[in-house]
Amino acid sequence: MNNQSLDWSAIAQALVGIETITDPTQVAKLSTDYYHFSPVLQPLLKDKTGDLVVRPSSIAEILKIAQVCVQHKAPLIVRGSGTGNYGQCIPLQGGLILDLTKMTKINWLKPGLTSVEPGIKLAAFDKQAREIGWEWRMVPSTYRTATIGGFIAGGSGGIGSVTYGQLRDRGNIHALKVVTMEDAPRIVELRGDAIKKVNHNYGTNGIIVELEMPLAPAHPWAEVIVTFGDFMTAAKFGQALGDADGLIKKLVSIFADPIPSYFTALRNHLPPGCHCALVMVAEFCLEPFLELVKQFDGEITYQKAAQEATKGTSLLEFTWNHTTLHARSVDTNLTYLQTLFPADKNLTLLEHMFHHFGEEVMMHLEFLQVQGQTVPAALQVVRYSTEARLKEIIKYHEDQGAFIANPHTYILEDGGSKAIDPLQLEFKKLVDPYGLMNPGKMRAWEALKV
Amino acid sequence: MNNQSLDWSAIAQALVGIETITDPTQVAKLSTDYYHFSPVLQPLLKDKTGDLVVRPSSIAEILKIAQVCVQHKAPLIVRGSGTGNYGQCIPLQGGLILDLTKMTKINWLKPGLTSVEPGIKLAAFDKQAREIGWEWRMVPSTYRTATIGGFIAGGSGGIGSVTYGQLRDRGNIHALKVVTMEDAPRIVELRGDAIKKVNHNYGTNGIIVELEMPLAPAHPWAEVIVTFGDFMTAAKFGQALGDADGLIKKLVSIFADPIPSYFTALRNHLPPGCHCALVMVAEFCLEPFLELVKQFDGEITYQKAAQEATKGTSLLEFTWNHTTLHARSVDTNLTYLQTLFPADKNLTLLEHMFHHFGEEVMMHLEFLQVQGQTVPAALQVVRYSTEARLKEIIKYHEDQGAFIANPHTYILEDGGSKAIDPLQLEFKKLVDPYGLMNPGKMRAWEALKV
Numbered sequence: 001m002n003n004q005s006l007d008w009s010a011i012a013q014a015l016v017g018i019e020t021i022t023d024p025t026q027v028a029k030l031s032t033d034y035y036h037f038s039p040v041l042q043p044l045l046k047d048k049t050g051d052l053v054v055r056p057s058s059i060a061e062i063l064k065i066a067q068v069c070v071q072h073k074a075p076l077i078v079r080g081s082g083t084g085n086y087g088q089c090i091p092l093q094g095g096l097i098l099d100l101t102k103m104t105k106i107n108w109l110k111p112g113l114t115s116v117e118p119g120i121k122l123a124a125f126d127k128q129a130r131e132i133g134w135e136w137r138m139v140p141s142t143y144r145t146a147t148i149g150g151f152i153a154g155g156s157g158g159i160g161s162v163t164y165g166q167l168r169d170r171g172n173i174h175a176l177k178v179v180t181m182e183d184a185p186r187i188v189e190l191r192g193d194a195i196k197k198v199n200h201n202y203g204t205n206g207i208i209v210e211l212e213m214p215l216a217p218a219h220p221w222a223e224v225i226v227t228f229g230d231f232m233t234a235a236k237f238g239q240a241l242g243d244a245d246g247l248i249k250k251l252v253s254i255f256a257d258p259i260p261s262y263f264t265a266l267r268n269h270l271p272p273g274c275h276c277a278l279v280m281v282a283e284f285c286l287e288p289f290l291e292l293v294k295q296f297d298g299e300i301t302y303q304k305a306a307q308e309a310t311k312g313t314s315l316l317e318f319t320w321n322h323t324t325l326h327a328r329s330v331d332t333n334l335t336y337l338q339t340l341f342p343a344d345k346n347l348t349l350l351e352h353m354f355h356h357f358g359e360e361v362m363m364h365l366e367f368l369q370v371q372g373q374t375v376p377a378a379l380q381v382v383r384y385s386t387e388a389r390l391k392e393i394i395k396y397h398e399d400q401g402a403f404i405a406n407p408h409t410y411i412l413e414d415g416g417s418k419a420i421d422p423l424q425l426e427f428k429k430l431v432d433p434y435g436l437m438n439p440g441k442m443r444a445w446e447a448l449k450v
Numbered sequence: 451m452n453n454q455s456l457d458w459s460a461i462a463q464a465l466v467g468i469e470t471i472t473d474p475t476q477v478a479k480l481s482t483d484y485y486h487f488s489p490v491l492q493p494l495l496k497d498k499t500g501d502l503v504v505r506p507s508s509i510a511e512i513l514k515i516a517q518v519c520v521q522h523k524a525p526l527i528v529r530g531s532g533t534g535n536y537g538q539c540i541p542l543q544g545g546l547i548l549d550l551t552k553m554t555k556i557n558w559l560k561p562g563l564t565s566v567e568p569g570i571k572l573a574a575f576d577k578q579a580r581e582i583g584w585e586w587r588m589v590p591s592t593y594r595t596a597t598i599g600g601f602i603a604g605g606s607g608g609i610g611s612v613t614y615g616q617l618r619d620r621g622n623i624h625a626l627k628v629v630t631m632e633d634a635p636r637i638v639e640l641r642g643d644a645i646k647k648v649n650h651n652y653g654t655n656g657i658i659v660e661l662e663m664p665l666a667p668a669h670p671w672a673e674v675i676v677t678f679g680d681f682m683t684a685a686k687f688g689q690a691l692g693d694a695d696g697l698i699k700k701l702v703s704i705f706a707d708p709i710p711s712y713f714t715a716l717r718n719h720l721p722p723g724c725h726c727a728l729v730m731v732a733e734f735c736l737e738p739f740l741e742l743v744k745q746f747d748g749e750i751t752y753q754k755a756a757q758e759a760t761k762g763t764s765l766l767e768f769t770w771n772h773t774t775l776h777a778r779s780v781d782t783n784l785t786y787l788q789t790l791f792p793a794d795k796n797l798t799l800l801e802h803m804f805h806h807f808g809e810e811v812m813m814h815l816e817f818l819q820v821q822g823q824t825v826p827a828a829l830q831v832v833r834y835s836t837e838a839r840l841k842e843i844i845k846y847h848e849d850q851g852a853f854i855a856n857p858h859t860y861i862l863e864d865g866g867s868k869a870i871d872p873l874q875l876e877f878k879k880l881v882d883p884y885g886l887m888n889p890g891k892m893r894a895w896e897a898l899k900v
Contacts, residue, residue, distance in 0.1 A: 110734075111670070111734065112669070112670075112732060112733070112734030112735075113734045133583065137696075163695070164695050164696055165695030165696055169694070169695055169696040170694055170696050170697065170738050170741060170742060171694060171695075171696030171697045171698075171735055171738035171739070172696040174737060174738065191737070192737060192738060192740075192741045193741050214696070214734060214735065215734075217667040219562070220561070220562075242822060243821050243822025243823075244619065244620055244621060244822070245613070245614050245615030245619055245621075245819040245821075245822060246587075246614055246615055246619040246620050246621025246622040246664070247620065247621045248562075248621075282562060283562070284560075284561065284562030284563045284664060284665075285562075285621055285664065287624060287641065287642060288620050288621035288624065288642060289621070290642075291620060291642045291643050292620060369695040371693050371695075372692060372693025372694070372695060372823065372824045373693075373822065373823060374822045
């Protein structure tokens, strides 16, 4: 289902000199993401495809592409590596797929801060940044393939958020430059709080072409698996580790049985029936960390020194939404939820949910900082039956006071943000007056057309 | 009032080869600390002095000194630079003053961790550690002169605690070696949670001779003064900065008028009647930090880049208990309190106290991490009238739910700790069976003698 009302050969012609892909199989492949994690999104998005893929390698080319799209009133869908899970970059009305994975330049890199192009892969950047002792503050579990631009446009936090909070928190993005979709496209720079106008907007508010991002000291991260006899002890261990100001950590992920059984590559370290924690902690903090493990009667079943952990598969690839990936690779009937529990060191609501749903909603916690407090987010693995039941589960969570960032919708407002900031809508009017950017994703904009 | 029942010439004779000081003026000077901040402690401690100062330069010498003290049943009082404020190292019954300021060796230093001797000055260590990119996690305002051993034995936290919590928190001290006061003195190593047996014990539980301490990345710290029109806005700015996970900081100190007027060296940056924040923030975070300042209608009156801030007087020398020092240099009738307010982002109890006492108890906040939450500690500057009134003020705070670490007592239990951990008492029985170490400071021990 692409956009056949447009003259794609004329568009392609206007872009001569810039790499384009027209082969339908390839275009289809580059029109998709990991929305199939959601059985609700699957039927809605499965036949969506773009008309043309364009792969620019400079801002000048991007300005040209923007101009051509505006001229032809062609939808434009920006993508990085397409590792999103909510159909963020699925073209709903066909259009030009702007693949930014060739925009991989590091403009500058200094202690604490960097300026990069959007298409650089997160892991590739870290490899260079670590040479001067720095790394990203937070990364998703798709770290190896995801791009920084895609992460900003479609993600919210990840490995590292247990220390630094989320991308939306002040200080975690310093500046963004976007190319507008005006009649005469131009570059607009957003700094400070103005970044909100573009962050986590699925590429609806300008094409991000440059990012100034703060960095974190690249500590030697040891990787550890700890198993526990019962889930709530594991959860409370996670909370305590998050709260331990003297222990430097990057990842605190907690899994209820049977989720560990889905981690087939870690089978030797996860005895049947166990509940476990997957942890990244600074190597120089291992000794006091082990005291905390002892306090919670945890058992270490896997421990890799930082040097060793850089080889082979990192534990981070079993956490955040890679947990869902591993679960689905065993049973495609599994899907997931995204929940933020209220700050409560006793984890009362969490415990209630754990018992209430049993194995229908398997607990997977990712601890992160929310406004200065360690809070459990959950990416529960859900045994899917019907959409109605899924809605019921979501409603039960919301009724009890848990916040749900629904991953079973491609509408911006129905996911995490709930409402578009009026500033964002105003900014869209400015930078995308014809509504060409990823059309159909921002309800507030669509409503203007009625 | 020294200890004349002992044969001090025989003791001195037994220590030949180790540097000793017998000149009474010098001994008196090396028997004191900054207890005079407290008008309650002043009359109690003003005539206390030791009999002999000994300045060893090796652990072998310390073992020898311990043995001689045990043999003669001579009290032994360990000291660093004597920058404490509660008479921690004032000899109550005379005795041998063990001055460890010649024990300044860095045994080893590697990323994240170091092993040092107790007498190294905090600033001197940092100078060396920063060459490899690291520094202490937290330091007191007596940073330039205080020793690490004295800080562990008599301090609790300081500049850096807004990120790392306090010394007592797991992970902030890795290991301690102490020399015992047994008949045959020996070295005992404490690691992990066992450190509690010695931490913050005023040198009553063994002579600390080696410390393994975790470090923090040495960021380039910019120093900033922000002024505010009203105190509660300044206080809430402090809370918000503490809670801002994306802003890397080392110091968040808030002062109510008229405290800023006591900072005479900063007069040009502190307009009369202002309330202010003294802040150290990573230079690469300055831009988003300034957005926070804007949000709270703060005005920047002083800003030094990190490079520049290393020259001249650092703002840290106006914070923590140096605030009291500056206040008392203007008016010796001023003293102070030490308060920990409960975690509450609205600062309700704090606001109540601010209004309730007015200028009798002037607000000075130091934000720090307590079990994963940013909490205001207060070192209020108090206009002293009588001891009875001081007790009334303390009682009022305690009755309303604020925790007071009373600085107007030299008894361990009556200050911050409230009760000696039974483990500490057991450890004292083991390492100081004759009760020679800093006698009179630990009530639980004195009670055993009855």
